[in-house]
Amino acid sequence: MIHPKTELKFISKEVGYGVVATEFIPAGTITWALDQLDREFTPTKLKKMNLLYQNILETYCYRNRKGNYVLCWDNGRFVNHSFKSNCISTAYDFEIAVRDIQPGEELTDDYGYLNISEPFKGIDEGTRRKTVYPADLVKYYGAWDKLLIKNFPKILVVEQPLKPLITTKVWCNIEAISAGKMEMKSIKENYFPG
Numbered sequence: 065m066i067h068p069k070t071e072l073k074f075i076s077k078e079v080g081y082g083v084v085a086t087e088f089i090p091a092g093t094i095t096w097a098l099d100q101l102d103r104e105f106t107p108t109k110l111k112k113m114n115l116l117y118q119n120i121l122e123t124y125c126y127r128n129r130k131g132n133y134v135l136c137w138d139n140g141r142f143v144n145h146s147f148k149s150n151c152i153s154t155a156y157d158f159e160i161a162v163r164d165i166q167p168g169e170e171l172t173d174d175y176g177y178l179n180i181s182e183p184f185k186g187i188d189e190g191t192r193r194k195t196v197y198p199a200d201l202v203k204y205y206g207a208w209d210k211l212l213i214k215n216f217p218k219i220l221v222v223e224q225p226l227k228p229l230i231t232t233k234v235w236c237n238i239e240a241i242s243a244g245k246m247e248m249k250s251i252k253e254n255y256f257p258g
């Protein structure tokens with residue numbers, strides 16, 4: 065489920081639609097969490113589907129660590145790629161804002177950590193990276209982990225509308241990680257070698 069203080073908005077002809085903040089979302093906010101309405105499809109099930117459905121799933125799904133395709137039931141499926149993403153996935157089935165997100169600003173992910181199937185060129189944002197590759201998670205997990213660990217303690221001090229979707233066990237892990245009593249699982253655990 066995507067953060068409730070967001071809406072779907074037309075960004076540009078090049079980008080299409082995206083998810084933007086309707087109110088200020090501070091760093092450390094859980095911006096998306098896997099929930100019971102999200103659908104998971106195995107590669108075998110996807111291949112048995114009508115080509116129309118296969119194309120929809122290839123466009124709007126991310127692949128989890130098992131290699132299954134996950135379709136977000138809400139606007140979460142419209143979060144666009146950015147090499148300077150303001151949200152990052154964790155190994156705990158949720159994403160957090162790694163910097164403050166202003167009202168009207170688009171929420172973005174780096175598709176490099178979403179187990180894409182094929183490389184693609186991103187929009188030029190002035191970064192060294194210009195193309196997203198299927199193995200980017202293996203290459204860049206260290207930088208993403210640093211951003212996550214920096215923002216994990218903030219999870220406990222900012223408003224969390226999606227907290228009801230986080231299990232008690234995971235919330236206890238967040239508390240222990242934030243207190244320095246437990247090591248955070250690396251985002252690399254999400255990698256599916258494809």
